[in-house]
Amino acid sequence: MNSVSASFKTNPINIDQIIPVDFKTVLKLPDTHAWTSTAAFPDHSPLISTHEGVPVVDLANPEAVTLIRRACEKWGMFQVTNHGVPSKLLNQIELQTKRLFALPTNQKVLAVRSPEDCVGYGLPRISTFFSKLMWSEGFTIFGSPIHHARQLWPNHHVDFCNVMVQYQKELMGLTERILGLIFMSLGLTQEDVKCFQPKNGSKHPQALLQLNSYPVCPDPTRAMGLAPHTDSSLLTVLYQNNITGLQVFRENVGWVPVHPITGAFVVNVGDLMHIMCNGRFKSALHRALVNKTHHRVSIAYFYGPPKDVKISPSLKLIDHDHPILYRPVTWKEYLDSKAIHFNKALDLIRYDVL
Numbered sequence: 001m002n003s004v005s006a007s008f009k010t011n012p013i014n015i016d017q018i019i020p021v022d023f024k025t026v027l028k029l030p031d032t033h034a035w036t037s038t039a040a041f042p043d044h045s046p047l048i049s050t051h052e053g054v055p056v057v058d059l060a061n062p063e064a065v066t067l068i069r070r071a072c073e074k075w076g077m078f079q080v081t082n083h084g085v086p087s088k089l090l091n092q093i094e095l096q097t098k099r100l101f102a103l104p105t106n107q108k109v110l111a112v113r114s115p116e117d118c119v120g121y122g123l124p125r126i127s128t129f130f131s132k133l134m135w136s137e138g139f140t141i142f143g144s145p146i147h148h149a150r151q152l153w154p155n156h157h158v159d160f161c162n163v164m165v166q167y168q169k170e171l172m173g174l175t176e177r178i179l180g181l182i183f184m185s186l187g188l189t190q191e192d193v194k195c196f197q198p199k200n201g202s203k204h205p206q207a208l209l210q211l212n213s214y215p216v217c218p219d220p221t222r223a224m225g226l227a228p229h230t231d232s233s234l235l236t237v238l239y240q241n242n243i244t245g246l247q248v249f250r251e252n253v254g255w256v257p258v259h260p261i262t263g264a265f266v267v268n269v270g271d272l273m274h275i276m277c278n279g280r281f282k283s284a285l286h287r288a289l290v291n292k293t294h295h296r297v298s299i300a301y302f303y304g305p306p307k308d309v310k311i312s313p314s315l316k317l318i319d320h321d322h323p324i325l326y327r328p329v330t331w332k333e334y335l336d337s338k339a340i341h342f343n344k345a346l347d348l349i350r351y352d353v354l
């Protein structure tokens with residue numbers, strides 16, 4: 001069993017209502033979804049006019065490694081262009097994602113994610129940590145989605161499955177390429193990161209695909225699409241349709257919008273990368289807002305280490321001035337802790353925070 005499924009089995013989602021509301025029929029924001037007055041949602045002001053946005057890195061640029069290092073240090077996030085993933089596949093994944101979420105609720109629930117499972121249709125996993133519900137729905141895939149796709153479209157699931165499988169294949173290649181550039185930017189060699197190489201065919205990186213849908217919302221200023229969080233992955237590569245909603249938090253600045261660039265991907269430093277580089281690159285705190293007129297979708301590819309591989313700060317990044325900050329953890333151990341402690345999980349494995 002993969003690390004994510006194993007962790008979800010250990011920590012079933014604990015929430016009364018596991019099925020998202022039928023967004024199409026709600027004309028007024030229900031109190032259950034009104035975030036304005038909650039402590040987790042202190043500001044909703046669309047924001048901060050900063051001239052500086054999340055860096056955009058052209059992967060064909062000879063300076064890409066340096067640009068990526070700077071972006072990871074400053075933002076924990078960047079966008080990439082010239083990445084080689086065919087635009088036809090991007091159009092197809094957007095189309096299939098919209099096709100899925102356009103189904104009536106009574107059909108989508110046929111593929112509902114059960115509380116102890118990580119795949120299928122449902123609420124954001126982090127919903128358990130908030131008293132208000134989010135204005136979004138998701139569909140999670142690990143490998144082939146055929147089991148759930150058959151429930152949704154008994155005779156028309158083939159295109160959906162093919163696109164999802166093909167997309168994961170492409171994204172595995174792209175994510176490993178970006179990961180290679182990140183390691184290079186840290187001065188790490190193949191030897192330093194050999195725990196990620198498949199060993200005797202038995203150790204494979206693991207990845208999860210998360211389709212997110214943010215329906216149009218009757219009162220977006222009081223609603224939350226996806227609450228602030230960091231990703232528990234090593235790296236997340238996200239595709240968003242042409243609708244603004246994603247924001248990243250920057251210390252001393254505030255929430256900064258990550259405006260979509262046609263055909264580009266957003267890359268996030270995840271918590272495991274934060275650990276691996278001993279805090280030099282910080283995992284990006286981000287959230288998604290909603291709007292009144294446009295349906296937004298995003299497709300997040302969460303890439304993590306092979307099962308049972310312990311992630312620890314790279315020895316090359318530790319010296320007298322940079323003492324080791326984090327204990328080694330497997331992805332499952334980290335997810336288990338995150339399922340209980342949420343945004344405290346990273347601090348709880350720090351040597352200097354007890």
Ligand SMILES: O=C(O)CCC(=O)C(=O)O
Pocket residue numbers: 210212226231238240245246286287288297298300
């Ligand atoms: O929809 C987005 O832009 C963000 C999605 C996200 O952060 C996630 O799925 O973890």
Ligand SMILES: [Fe+2]
Pocket residue numbers: 229230231286300
């Ligand atoms: Fe995220």
